[in-house]
Amino acid sequence: MTFNGFAHRVRATARLVVAIVAMTLVAGTAFAAAGKDATSGAAHALPEPLTREAVHDLVARLSDAEVRKLLLDQLERAAAGSAKPAGAAGMAGMVGDSTEMIRRRFDELGGALVALPATLQTVGAKLTEPDGLPRLLLIAAMLAASLAVGWIAERLYDRSLRSYRDRLRQAPAMSYSANAVRLATQLALEAVGIVVYGVAAVGLLLALWHDHFLQRRTMFVIVVAVLAVRFVALLGRFLLAPRAANERLLPFADAPARALQRFVVALAAVFAAFVAIGAVLQGAGVGAATRDLLVVGVAVLVTAMVVSTVWRVREPIATLIRGNGTAHPIARWLADLWPVLATVYFVAIAATRIWEVLAGEAAMTGQGILSILLVIAVPIVDMALCRALAAAAAPPDASAVSHRPRILATYESVFRRAIHIVTVVIGLVVLARLWDIDVFALAQQSMGGRIASSLFGVCIVLLLAFMVWEIAKTAIDRRLTSEADFDPEYPASRLRTLLPIMRVLILVTIVAMATMSVLAALGVDILPLLAGASVIGVAIGFGSQTLVRDVVSGAFFLMDDAFRLGEYIEVGSDKGRVEKINVRSLFLRHHRGAINILPYGEIKRLRNTSRDWVVMVLDFRLTYDTSLLQVKKILKQIGDEIAADPELAPNLLQPLKFGGVTATEDSAIVVRAKFMARPDREPWMIQKAAYTKIIKAFREAGIKFAHKEVTVNVPPGFEGDRATLAAEGAAALAARDSAPPR
Numbered sequence: 001m002t003f004n005g006f007a008h009r010v011r012a013t014a015r016l017v018v019a020i021v022a023m024t025l026v027a028g029t030a031f032a033a034a035g036k037d038a039t040s041g042a043a044h045a046l047p048e049p050l051t052r053e054a055v056h057d058l059v060a061r062l063s064d065a066e067v068r069k070l071l072l073d074q075l076e077r078a079a080a081g082s083a084k085p086a087g088a089a090g091m092a093g094m095v096g097d098s099t100e101m102i103r104r105r106f107d108e109l110g111g112a113l114v115a116l117p118a119t120l121q122t123v124g125a126k127l128t129e130p131d132g133l134p135r136l137l138l139i140a141a142m143l144a145a146s147l148a149v150g151w152i153a154e155r156l157y158d159r160s161l162r163s164y165r166d167r168l169r170q171a172p173a174m175s176y177s178a179n180a181v182r183l184a185t186q187l188a189l190e191a192v193g194i195v196v197y198g199v200a201a202v203g204l205l206l207a208l209w210h211d212h213f214l215q216r217r218t219m220f221v222i223v224v225a226v227l228a229v230r231f232v233a234l235l236g237r238f239l240l241a242p243r244a245a246n247e248r249l250l251p252f253a254d255a256p257a258r259a260l261q262r263f264v265v266a267l268a269a270v271f272a273a274f275v276a277i278g279a280v281l282q283g284a285g286v287g288a289a290t291r292d293l294l295v296v297g298v299a300v301l302v303t304a305m306v307v308s309t310v311w312r313v314r315e316p317i318a319t320l321i322r323g324n325g326t327a328h329p330i331a332r333w334l335a336d337l338w339p340v341l342a343t344v345y346f347v348a349i350a351a352t353r354i355w356e357v358l359a360g361e362a363a364m365t366g367q368g369i370l371s372i373l374l375v376i377a378v379p380i381v382d383m384a385l386c387r388a389l390a391a392a393a394a395p396p397d398a399s400a401v402s403h404r405p406r407i408l409a410t411y412e413s414v415f416r417r418a419i420h421i422v423t424v425v426i427g428l429v430v431l432a433r434l435w436d437i438d439v440f441a442l443a444q445q446s447m448g449g450r451i452a453s454s455l456f457g458v459c460i461v462l463l464l465a466f467m468v469w470e471i472a473k474t475a476i477d478r479r480l481t482s483e484a485d486f487d488p489e490y491p492a493s494r495l496r497t498l499l500p501i502m503r504v505l506i507l508v509t510i511v512a513m514a515t516m517s518v519l520a521a522l523g524v525d526i527l528p529l530l531a532g533a534s535v536i537g538v539a540i541g542f543g544s545q546t547l548v549r550d551v552v553s554g555a556f557f558l559m560d561d562a563f564r565l566g567e568y569i570e571v572g573s574d575k576g577r578v579e580k581i582n583v584r585s586l587f588l589r590h591h592r593g594a595i596n597i598l599p600y601g602e603i604k605r606l607r608n609t610s611r612d613w614v615v616m617v618l619d620f621r622l623t624y625d626t627s628l629l630q631v632k633k634i635l636k637q638i639g640d641e642i643a644a645d646p647e648l649a650p651n652l653l654q655p656l657k658f659g660g661v662t663a664t665e666d667s668a669i670v671v672r673a674k675f676m677a678r679p680d681r682e683p684w685m686i687q688k689a690a691y692t693k694i695i696k697a698f699r700e701a702g703i704k705f706a707h708k709e710v711t712v713n714v715p716p717g718f719e720g721d722r723a724t725l726a727a728e729g730a731a732a733l734a735a736r737d738s739a740p741p742r
Contacts, residue, residue: 105358109296112289123284126214135215142208143219147226150201157196161189180388183247187238194234198227214283221279225272232268236261239380249384256316263309267302274298292357303350306372307343314339320383346372370434378427385419414470421463457521465514472506501558501581546601550584554600567610568679571596571603613653614679616687620694621668621706628671630701632658635673638693642675648686651678656690668706 112119128135158165168185201223205216241248242258252260274294281291321335334341349371393412476499516526558581563569568577569588574596576588586603588596622631639656642648652675659672675690677683698705 102358108289109293109357112287112293116290116293119286119290123281123286126284127218127280129212139215139219142205143222146201146204146219146223149204150197150199150223153200154193154197157193165189179247180249183238183249187234190234191231194227194230197230198223214280217283218280221276225276228272229265229268233261233265236264240264249387250380251320251383251387252316256313259309259312263305267305270298270302270305295357296354299350299353303346306346310339310342310346342375345375371431374427374431374434378423382419382423385423386416389415389419411471411474414467414474417470418463418467425459458518461514461517461521465510465517469507469510472510473503476503476506501583546599547584549601550599553603554581554584554586557600557603557606562606563608567608570607570609571598572605574598610679612679613676614683615674615676616683617659618673618687618690618694619662620671620673620698621665622671623667623704623706624669626669626671626703628661631671631698631703634697634701634703635694638690638697639675641693642686642689645689648689651683652686653677665706667709 127139165186168182171182202220205219205223239248239250240252240257240261242254242261245254245257248257250257278291278294281294318335318338321331321338323331389412480499520526557563563578563586565578565581569575571586571588574588574590576590576594576596578586579589579595580587584599586598586600588598590596635656635658643652643655654676656673656675659674661669662672663670673690673694675686677686
């Protein structure tokens with residue numbers, strides 16, 4: 001702890017102690033000065049708790065007229081509560097009873113307000129018994145001494161841990177979780193210091209003061225109030241850190257953080273003072289009407305404080321609700337309307353509390369303040385968990401680029417939605433419990449007992465189904481995104497071919513299992529449903545054998561990796577690129593644009609021309625006088641040129657080679673060249689370039705392509721019609737040209 005922080009804490013503690021002591025002295029002096037004539041004109045009520053000693057003490061302090069008046073008041077109240085107007089029934093009777101109760105409560109509260117000065121004087125007289133001002137000074141001295149002893153004990157505790165706390169404060173915290181653990185450790189150490197403070201102060205009071213119950217109780221509740229305020233202030237500093245933005249766990253700016261810190265401390269001080277004063281008044285035997293009046297005043301004061309703070313920090317919280325600008329429209333509307341909604345909520349809580357007071361119900365249950373704390377705590381817990389998730393999903397070193405996918409980073413959005421759902425549901429359930437609203441009992445009255453009793457199980461099943469589907473969908477989408485963008489001109493990977501079908505199958509499976517689980521949670525016997533589904537499945541299988549054959553055949557084709565999206569395949573007389581795959585059929589896009597739909601069950605033989613590699617063959621018919629050595633050199637030179645081409649080389653696996661003479665004909669020799677290329681990278685472009693270069697090189701080298709011709713040998717001395725011979729030769733040539741190739 002720095003010197004400035006230590007000095008600030010000392011000044012704050014001193015101001016708090018001086019204020020409490022000053023209030024005690026002023027109030028005690030006023031009570032003691034007027035204590036002698038406090039009983040004259042004061043309105044008296046039965047003490048609570050109503051014990052034999054309290055009744056004897058009250059009667060001993062009252063005159064005969066005051067006892068008679070108190071007895072008449074109690075008898076009239078009992079008669080009014082038991083009497084029923086004749087003919088009052090139904091709604092009219094209830095309204096009349098409520099009106100009478102409220103009127104009577106108004107009279108009691110008005111009388112308590114009028115008698116408040118006298119009541120306070122009576123409490124002051126009891127508090128300063130038996131000797132007035134000297135006893136008040138003694139109480140103040142004892143209170144100051146106990147607080148001073150607690151302060152000294154806390155300072156000794158801080159001094160013993162100073163070196164460790166300095167090391168903890170100066171330790172580097174690179175991650176959110178490490179920083180949170182460090183701040184939580186500091187919070188725990190400071191909380192233990194406050195506990196040491198309270199133990200020392202209360203221990204001194206209990207050791208030195210035993211003779212007067214009310215005085216001992218007053219000092220005890222003052223010390224407890226100081227401890228409560230300090231604990232709340234410590235928690236506010238832990239979450240908001242108004243003077244250290246780098247240690248602030250909640251994402252607020254400095255101004256709203258300081259405003260919220262002041263509000264939290266002020267609210268804790270008001271609530272602690274309310275509890276302390278109520279305890280003192282009850283110990284002094286003050287009637288319930290005076291304490292109810294205190295409840296009404298505190299409810300109005302707290303509501304005013306809360307509403308004022310809500311409108312003061314409306315913009316920072318609205319910014320948090322909107323997020324980074326991509327929030328849902330409902331979130332944006334909530335960001336604009338949240339001050340109005342919060343104002344209505346807090347005013348409704350105050351009105352409910354005042355109504356309970358007017359209706360004569362118990363008013364010190366703490367539901368209002370606990371509801372406020374719950375409404376504040378739910379978004380804080382949600383925000384803290386989401387920030388911890390984001391910190392855990394972030395890479396350990398932001399400057400380093402990691403090529404390995406991080407699981408938390410991949411599924412961060414899924415876990416974030418789960419955190420939102422769980423925190424909101426738990427908050428609503430706790431809020432309903434605070435106000436004694438039995439959701440399941442209400443559901444049993446309106447929706448039926450079976451559904452209501454199974455509502456929790458149904459919600460768990462739906463939440464798990466949603467989580468499993470989101471995780472599976474995110475994993476499949478992430479894998480598809482990691483693959484290259486699908487181009488119909490090029491074959492896709494096996495995962496890109498199978499994952500869309502797997503996504504549909506997973507969705508159907510999750511929906512079916514979730515439906516069965518929900519029915520089981522509702523008490524429905526699902527065994528007959530499963531048996532019926534099996535029978536129906538068998539019937540469908542017998543009735544649609546072709547469909548079943550197509551589905552089963554397609555499953556085996558996909559398991560064998562027979563084809564993928566974008567590959568060029570031949571199925572019988574049909575050929576084309578695989579454009580689409582579903583459960584029972586295959587869509588082939590012909591190179592001329594036509595699309596062929598082939599059920600899997602009709603595929604008997606499949607030829608895939610786009611897998612691994614392909615050998616392209618080039619045949620040339622050359623004359624018999626061609627030099628094969630020259631042809632080989634030309635083909636090798638052209639192969640080197642193609643291998644050096646930056647556009648064609650990536651698709652080439654083996655260069656263009658001379659394949660020798662593959663056949664001889666009457667007028668030509670057939671020379672073959674071949675190369676190996678990738679089937680998915682347009683090997684036709686390499687073939688086109690090779691043909692162009694070979695034709696040009698042969699022309700430049702004087703190598704002639706052989707033409708189909710017929711040689712007619714005329715024996716010597718054969719005398720015939722030359723015209724007839726020419727006609728026969730032309731007919732033979734035409735017959736040769738029309739013959740199918742071998």
